[in-house]
Amino acid sequence: MKLIFTFICFISTLAFAGSLKSLNQEKFPLSLPKLDYATDSLIQAVDKETMEIHHGKHHQTYVNNANKELPSTKKTVIEILKAISTYPAAVKNNVGGHWNHAFFWKVLTPDTKKQAMPSRLQKEIETQFGSVDQFKTEFEKQGAGRFGSGWVWLIRDENRKLQITSTEYQDNPLMDTAAVKGVPVFGIDVWEHAYYLKYQNKRADYLKGLWSIINWKQVDEFDREALKM
Ligand code: MN
Numbered sequence: 001m002k003l004i005f006t007f008i009c010f011i012s013t014l015a016f017a018g019s020l021k022s023l024n025q026e027k028f029p030l031s032l033p034k035l036d037y038a039t040d041s042l043i044q045a046v047d048k049e050t051m052e053i054h055h056g057k058h059h060q061t062y063v064n065n066a067n068k069e070l071p072s073t074k075k076t077v078i079e080i081l082k083a084i085s086t087y088p089a090a091v092k093n094n095v096g097g098h099w100n101h102a103f104f105w106k107v108l109t110p111d112t113k114k115q116a117m118p119s120r121l122q123k124e125i126e127t128q129f130g131s132v133d134q135f136k137t138e139f140e141k142q143g144a145g146r147f148g149s150g151w152v153w154l155i156r157d158e159n160r161k162l163q164i165t166s167t168e169y170q171d172n173p174l175m176d177t178a179a180v181k182g183v184p185v186f187g188i189d190v191w192e193h194a195y196y197l198k199y200q201n202k203r204a205d206y207l208k209g210l211w212s213i214i215n216w217k218q219v220d221e222f223d224r225e226a227l228k229m
Contacts, residue, residue, distance in 0.1 A: 001072055005115055017221060018036075019222075020226065021219070024078035024174075027074070027075075028066075028067060028074075028078055028099050030077070032055075032063050037108070038112050039052050041110035044209070045158055045206075045210050045213045046194075046209075050193075058097075058101070059097070061100045062099075062170070063094075066091070066094035066095045066097075067090070069094060070091060074203065077095060077098070079098070081176075082176055082222070085175075085177050091169070092169075092177075094168045096175065098100040099174070101189070103187060104186060104188070104189050107186055107187065107188075107222075108214065108217050109179070109217075114216065114217040115215065115217075117132065117219075118220040121220040123161065128161065128162040135154075136211060137152065139164050139188075140207045141166050142165070143188055143190050144204045145166070145205055146168070148166065150191070151188065151189055152164065152207075153165050153166065153172070153184045153188075154219075155173045155180070155185065156226040156227060160227060166190075167223050182226075183226035183229050184222070184226075185222040185226050186214075188207065194206070
């Protein structure tokens with residue numbers, strides 16, 4: 001009996017790995033998630049050194065600082081994000097920084113099979129934006145247009161409509177402070193630390209380069225989950 005229970009727990013852990021649910025329901029202390037791929041496997045778009053520093057240093061720092069800010073909270077990450085206006089800026093920056101990066105690593109992949117956009121998602125994007133190319137153009141425009149540091153997102157907004165939006169610093173559309181609220185299904189980090197070593201000041205080139213390493217299978221799964229939230 002105990003063995004069966006352990007097995008069921010193992011299977012449900014697998015099922016939620018890479019889900020919005022697993023990101024949202026994480027409890028403190030937070031931990032740095034392992035990457036699903038090698039740091040040198042995305043080099044057509046992101047160089048190894050950037051991946052190592054970005055994941056191992058930047059993301060780790062958000063994790064460490066979030067744990068320092070909230071040493072004894074019993075709340076889940078999503079409970080904190082939804083009430084972020086009641087917390088100090090350091091919590092917003094570091095819990096936001098952790099959620100955003102944990103999400104970001106999931107939407108990248110070197111696996112060409114996962115890079116094919118599932119037809120359900122493609123139809124949804126075509127319905128909303130006209131075509132996948134028009135969606136990409138608009139996404140790049142908002143990413144390049146975000147002044148300073150921040151993120152560009154594809155979300156399911158409060159009417160469950162697909163919408164592109166951007167946020168400053170480590171904010172995200174789950175936060176109660178967001179101008180446009182919703183559930184992220186895709187998102188790109190446009191901080192200089194995400195691209196400067198390979199692209200220097202050319203953020204638009206970085207955004208264009210990333211299309212070749214997007215895990216559309218994962219985005220499709222995030223979107224199916226977002227529709228039920
Ligand atoms: Mn970053």
